[in-house]
Amino acid sequence: MSLLLMTTHPRQRGLSMVELLIGAAIGLVVAAAAAKLLAGHLRESRSLLLEARLMQDLRTATDLVTRDLRRAGYWGAAASGVWLSGVSGVLANPYAALPPGSAASDAISFQFSRDASENNSIDSNERFGFRLRNGALDMQLGAAGWQAVTDTTVLTVTAFSITPTVQGVNLAGYCARACTGSACPQQQVRSLAVSLTARAVADSTVSRSTHSEVRLRNDTVTGTCPT
Numbered sequence: 001m002s003l004l005l006m007t008t009h010p011r012q013r014g015l016s017m018v019e020l021l022i023g024a025a026i027g028l029v030v031a032a033a034a035a036k037l038l039a040g041h042l043r044e045s046r047s048l049l050l051e052a053r054l055m056q057d058l059r060t061a062t063d064l065v066t067r068d069l070r071r072a073g074y075w076g077a078a079a080s081g082v083w084l085s086g087v088s089g090v091l092a093n094p095y096a097a098l099p100p101g102s103a104a105s106d107a108i109s110f111q112f113s114r115d116a117s118e119n120n121s122i123d124s125n126e127r128f129g130f131r132l133r134n135g136a137l138d139m140q141l142g143a144a145g146w147q148a149v150t151d152t153t154v155l156t157v158t159a160f161s162i163t164p165t166v167q168g169v170n171l172a173g174y175c176a177r178a179c180t181g182s183a184c185p186q187q188q189v190r191s192l193a194v195s196l197t198a199r200a201v202a203d204s205t206v207s208r209s210t211h212s213e214v215r216l217r218n219d220t221v222t223g224t225c226p227t
Contacts, residue, residue: 046203050202053154054155054200055210057151061196062196073112075113078218095111095113096218097109101164103163107129113126136148150198154201155198159209162193165192167191170184171186172225177226185224187221191213191214193211194211
């Protein structure tokens, strides 16, 4: 009789094969989405680091070019190139040349005096310049020759341009005698626009440019007052 009064409990059942496969598929989809999100985040972080490194190197190189160009044409005997009443023997600034003079170029040459006692001539250690060569920005260091200022293992310089601008200021009004024509003294106010473009070696899609403009401190004066 006691056997008849015993209650029966349902048997516990596990997951079926279909439920197990569905659960595994959902887990794989979630894992794939998470992995894709993580990969995208890492890719963006890497791209930002490359851009930051590229911009830092470009700004450093542009600043170096700008600072050096400001010294172009410096002459220790500049007072000898100024005409004074009753004084003869006006000298021309030997450091004044600055090719290119009017057109944009990927190279520039300039000079400035480094003499403790001015000798009025361009020595081998007074010649400088910048140029684009084999994906690198090179700098001429006087007699030491050319040296790369950008690291080709980090970035490739794709474009380097220097565009000169010359504004003439007529100084004929300062002459004691009337002066007309191209022989009259004229001050040349010179400016240079510097543009530098490069791409990251690790990722060629990362490319940046910098632009700067420098006003040369040492103006040149052409022509003379009539005597």
